[in-house]
Amino acid sequence: MKNKETVFVCNNCGNEFSKWMGQCAGCGEWNSLKEVSNKFGGNKKNKGESRLARTSGKIDVKNLGKIKPTLDPSLENGGLNTSVFSTGITEFDRVLGKGIVQGSAVLFAGEPGIGKSTLLTQLIGKIGGLYVAGEESAEQIGLRVKRLGLNANNFDILGTNSIEELEEFLDRTQNVYKIAVVDSIQVMASENASGVIGSVGQIKESAFRLIQLAKKKGIAIFIVGHVTKDGDIAGPKLLEHMVDTVLYFEGEKNGDLRILRTTKNRFGATDEVGVFKMEEKGLREIKSEEINLIDNQENKIGSAITVIMEGTRPMMLEIQALVVESFAPMPKRIFAGIDYNRGQLLVAIAQKSLGIPLYKYDVFISVTGGIKIEETAADLAVLGAMWSSYKNLPLNVKSPSASPLSPLTKGEDKKLPVYVGEVSLLGEVKKVRSWEKRQKEAENMGRKLVEIRNVKELKGL
Numbered sequence: 001m002k003n004k005e006t007v008f009v010c011n012n013c014g015n016e017f018s019k020w021m022g023q024c025a026g027c028g029e030w031n032s033l034k035e036v037s038n039k040f041g042g043n044k045k046n047k048g049e050s051r052l053a054r055t056s057g058k059i060d061v062k063n064l065g066k067i068k069p070t071l072d073p074s075l076e077n078g079g080l081n082t083s084v085f086s087t088g089i090t091e092f093d094r095v096l097g098k099g100i101v102q103g104s105a106v107l108f109a110g111e112p113g114i115g116k117s118t119l120l121t122q123l124i125g126k127i128g129g130l131y132v133a134g135e136e137s138a139e140q141i142g143l144r145v146k147r148l149g150l151n152a153n154n155f156d157i158l159g160t161n162s163i164e165e166l167e168e169f170l171d172r173t174q175n176v177y178k179i180a181v182v183d184s185i186q187v188m189a190s191e192n193a194s195g196v197i198g199s200v201g202q203i204k205e206s207a208f209r210l211i212q213l214a215k216k217k218g219i220a221i222f223i224v225g226h227v228t229k230d231g232d233i234a235g236p237k238l239l240e241h242m243v244d245t246v247l248y249f250e251g252e253k254n255g256d257l258r259i260l261r262t263t264k265n266r267f268g269a270t271d272e273v274g275v276f277k278m279e280e281k282g283l284r285e286i287k288s289e290e291i292n293l294i295d296n297q298e299n300k301i302g303s304a305i306t307v308i309m310e311g312t313r314p315m316m317l318e319i320q321a322l323v324v325e326s327f328a329p330m331p332k333r334i335f336a337g338i339d340y341n342r343g344q345l346l347v348a349i350a351q352k353s354l355g356i357p358l359y360k361y362d363v364f365i366s367v368t369g370g371i372k373i374e375e376t377a378a379d380l381a382v383l384g385a386m387w388s389s390y391k392n393l394p395l396n397v398k399s400p401s402a403s404p405l406s407p408l409t410k411g412e413d414k415k416l417p418v419y420v421g422e423v424s425l426l427g428e429v430k431k432v433r434s435w436e437k438r439q440k441e442a443e444n445m446g447r448k449l450v451e452i453r454n455v456k457e458l459k460g461l
Helices: 044-055 090-096 116-127 138-148 163-172 200-217 238-242 340-353 379-391 435-444 455-460
Strands: 006-010 033-037 105-110 129-133 155-159 179-183 220-225 245-250 257-265 273-279 282-285 303-310 313-325 333-336 361-367 416-418 447-449
Touching: 090 257, 090 273, 105 116, 105 200, 105 238, 116 129, 116 138, 116 179, 116 220, 116 282, 129 138, 138 155, 155 163, 163 200, 200 220, 200 238, 303 379, 303 416, 303 435, 313 379, 313 435, 333 340, 340 361, 340 379, 340 455, 361 379, 379 455, 435 447
Parallel strands: 105 220, 105 245, 129 155, 129 179, 179 220, 333 361, 416 447
Antiparallel strands: 006 033, 245 257, 257 273, 273 282, 303 313, 313 361
């Protein structure tokens, strides 16, 4: 594409075109091309020369057996520096592995307003660092720091959208910062890439330069990424392949619970999650024993309790269902907190195995607490909630528990049921992983797991 003062960019996929078209050739969306100024459109000759200049020099090959760890008296284990340092936030360390790896690049994504900037501001407040503000002014960040009650001296704010300015600044400050936060990758741009800020080309070039900067300077760089309306990170998929770690920060905006999970981690496991609670003074860590999303100790119509695994920790949730007669040609199917396709499958199983004529009923399913369930252990609870709502009766356990009563049961002679199990297309209920942990969590909350082999047994509860 020739260097022009203006280009046409698709609002849906980010592809660029030299002239306007009614339909985007990349994604097929109609009327999505907008004319924008090509401020950062450098010529290809200079681009190639500058990249050659950056990569030229002595080639250094290191043998891992000859690399000796350095000593740092401030560290434990005899001062052995393993290039991993703590964030000062236990839940953050849990998700990253053991902490932040020196020279790593971490992509931090989440919905707008979910608390990405708040958590990263608290991170710098703990250990100090550089905040590259591409979207906010230093005064705005100062207000957030003051609201969170953090030490302003731990923050150095660099207000820029230019990768070259960031590189120049870090060249002048050798080994000063351990971490840097770039907020966000969608507003950063390089003179060596054509296209407007936020375009695919600019995001690729900016990410590449930031990753090279992290390795060269030994600084851990947290790159904030926007997400699309479908929940995917805005920009090319290549962005997730380039970085070392991909973190997602999620939760309901109207709720106060936040979950930090990882989908890629070169330095640790991807099955751990961090749980936070949004409060007036920012995000507070939630320990396992504090997680309780069940606010009642009685069975309700259209409700079923289940235990899911978030990483290695069990979490008790309530599944609510509303099954009402439909007067529309196509009954509604609304699922909040569970996968839509999985929900449709469970509706079909309920109609086949439980005999519910759902072809003439609207079905609404919701998971309390704003949690998104990704495992199949909640299948039985979803079906139980639908059956309870259809029959307009609460689920119950006929046989009383012989085990000692928990204080949470308030003197009742039986424990309340918890429904855990994966349901097959034939209606068979299968046990899931970490059954013992789920059972222990249920007992701690004064409840017991219901063990049935087929969903048809729900009719007898």
